[in-house]
Every structure is written in structure tokens, then in C-alpha cells.
Amino acid sequence: MPDFLIYALIAGCAVALVAGPLGTLVVWQRLAYFGDTLAHSALLGTALGLLLHINPWWTIIGGSLLIGALLAVMQSQREHATDSLLGIISHGSLALGLVALSLASNARVDLNAYLFGDLLAVNTGDLWMIGVLGAVILGLLTRFWDPLLAVTVHDELAAVEGLPVQRLRVLQLLMMALLVAVAMKVVGVLLVTALLIIPANIARPWARTPEQMALFAAFGGVAAVMGGLAISVWLDTPTGASIVVSAVLAFLLSFGVRKFSPA
Numbered sequence: 001m002p003d004f005l006i007y008a009l010i011a012g013c014a015v016a017l018v019a020g021p022l023g024t025l026v027v028w029q030r031l032a033y034f035g036d037t038l039a040h041s042a043l044l045g046t047a048l049g050l051l052l053h054i055n056p057w058w059t060i061i062g063g064s065l066l067i068g069a070l071l072a073v074m075q076s077q078r079e080h081a082t083d084s085l086l087g088i089i090s091h092g093s094l095a096l097g098l099v100a101l102s103l104a105s106n107a108r109v110d111l112n113a114y115l116f117g118d119l120l121a122v123n124t125g126d127l128w129m130i131g132v133l134g135a136v137i138l139g140l141l142t143r144f145w146d147p148l149l150a151v152t153v154h155d156e157l158a159a160v161e162g163l164p165v166q167r168l169r170v171l172q173l174l175m176m177a178l179l180v181a182v183a184m185k186v187v188g189v190l191l192v193t194a195l196l197i198i199p200a201n202i203a204r205p206w207a208r209t210p211e212q213m214a215l216f217a218a219f220g221g222v223a224a225v226m227g228g229l230a231i232s233v234w235l236d237t238p239t240g241a242s243i244v245v246s247a248v249l250a251f252l253l254s255f256g257v258r259k260f261s262p263a
Contacts, residue, residue: 004120008229011122011130012243015179015186016195016221018134021141021214022179023200023221025172028152034071034173035193037086038180040094041067043189045181046114047100057129061181067093068177072170094189117188117240119229126185133182137175148172149210186225187240195221198247202254224250 026035045063049056067089074085101114113121122130141148150158151168159165176196183192203216227250228243235242 004122005229005233007122007124007127008119008239009226011127012119012186012225012229013222014127014130014134015183016199016225017218018137018141018179019183019195020199020203020216020218020221021145022137022172022175023196024203024210024214024217025148025152026176026196027200027204031176032193032197033083033086033090035176035180035196037071037090037093038064038067038173038177039184039189039192040090040097042180042184042192043097043114044093044100045097046184047097047103051100051103057181060184061133061178064177064181065174068173069170072166072173112238113188114184115188115190116238117184117186117191117243119186119239119243120232122185130182130185133178137178140171140175144168144171187243191240191244194244194247195224198244198251199224202247202251205254205258220250221247 026032042060042064045060046056048054048063049059052059070089071086074082112118147158147163147168148171150161150163151165155165158168179196180192183195186192187195199217199220200213202220203213207213207216224247225243227246228239231237231246232239232242
């Protein structure tokens with residue numbers, strides 16, 4: 001197997017293993033729109049990196065963390081509807097990112113790679129970055145899983161029990177921001193939320209406990225990555241989009257089996 005395929009497989013599976021458990025929290029809390037907003041902000045971070053002649057990895061991570069913190073603050077305000085503010089930030093950051101990319105005339109920009117991912121171009125430096133950030137996210141998830149689960153089930157009861165609900169929400173959004181920065185290389189800005197929500201929804205009907213759902217979602221994401229890479233190599237299609245198509249097909253298969261299997 002060529003080295004670039006091995007690198008792509010390792011990177012894709014590493015991201016999927018992290019996205020699965022975090023995606024379960026996103027699905028339970030109905031935070032998919034937050035994921036879209038963070039993903040669109042990542043394109044703005046990319047453009048800033050190119051304009052400032054900085055490695056885009058750092059501006060993507062910094063911008064995603066900043067937007068994640070802003071979204072966490074917005075969750076507690078009541079003056080404007082949250083979905084409206086999310087729409088403003090999401091589309092505004094996407095538009096600003098596209099404008100900034102057009103101004104980076106001195107840099108050769110492959111817009112498709114940022115919008116739909118460029119997994120086959122992953123190198124050893126990318127693997128190290130994905131590995132380190134993935135380990136950080138998994139470590140935080142493991143350490144704070146029970147408190148995050150308590151907030152997901154009933155935030156007011158969690159607050160009564162003395163849990164720092166607002167700080168836990170900030171932590172979760174910051175983890176989502178880090179994941180978006182990592183997953184952007186795999187499936188791109190426009191498809192990154194799919195890697196969070198589709199494997200989790202595949203796992204949901206089959207799991208009996210939250211931990212089972214997180215585990216099944218991680219395995220489902222890995223299967224989608226492997227299937228998407230196979231489709232991409234076989235049909236010469238965009239890798240990021242192929243991974244999402246693979247995940248959607250797995251979801252439809254899971255839904256069909258559950259719908260038409262004997263009770």
C-alpha cells in the first residue's frame with residue numbers, strides 16, 4: 001500500500017475515533033449547528049494564516065478556539081435567539097474567509113482542499129498534529145465524561161449538585177473547536193459536522209448505555225473512513241465527500257435493518 005494511503009488511513013481513523021464520542025454529546029444536546037459555525041470559522045482561520053504568512057494550522061486552531069469561547073458565552077444570553085446569532089457568525093465567518101482567501105493573491109490556494117478536505121495529502125507533520133490534538137481531546141473527554149453527561153441529561157439538576165455547568169459547556173465547545181481544526185484536513189469545512197453527527201446517529205439505536213453509544217460511534221466513524229477511502233481510490237472521487245457518503249450509506253443501512261427487522 002502506498003505511503004500516502006497509509007497516512008490517510010491513520011489520520012482519518014484517528015479523527016473518527018475522537019469524533020465518535022464527542023459526537024454523541026453533540027447529538028444528545030442538539031448542537032449540530034454549533035459544529036457548522038465552528039467549521040465555517042476554520043476557513044477564516046485558514047485565510048488569516050495565508051494572509052499573515054503563518055502556518056494555517058495555528059490560525060485555524062486559534063480562530064476555532066476563539067469562536068468556541070464566543071459561542072459558549074452566547075449560550076447564556078437571552079437578548080437574541082441563539083440560532084439567529086449562530087447563523088450570523090456562521091455565514092459571516094464563511095464569507096469573510098472566502099473574501100480573505102481571494103485577497104491572498106500571493107499564495108496558491110486550493111479552495112476545494114479546504115472546503116472538502118485533502119486527506120490524501122496528509123504528511124508526517126499533519127499526523128503528529130492530529131495525534132497530539134486527538135489525544136488532548138480524548139484525555140479531556142475521559143476526565144470529564146461523567147460531568148458532561150450529567151449536564152447533558154439535566155443541566156439544572158447538575159447545577160444543584162454543584163457541577164460548574166457553564167465551564168463544562170465552554171470546555172465542550174472548545175473540544176469541538178479543536179476537533180473541527182483537526183477534521184478540516186480530513187473532510188473539509190463544509191462536511192466536518194457530518195463526521196460528528198452521522199456516526200453518533202448510526203450508533204444511537206443499537207446502544208444501551210452512553211458509553212456504548214460513544215464506542216459504537218467511534219467504530220462507525222472508522223468504518224466510514226475506511227469505506228470512503230476505498231470508494232475514493234476505486235472511483236477517483238473526492239476523499240472527504242466519499243467518507244461522508246460512506247457514513248450516510250451506513251446510516252441508511254442501519255435505519256433499514258432497524259425498521260424492517262422483526263421486533
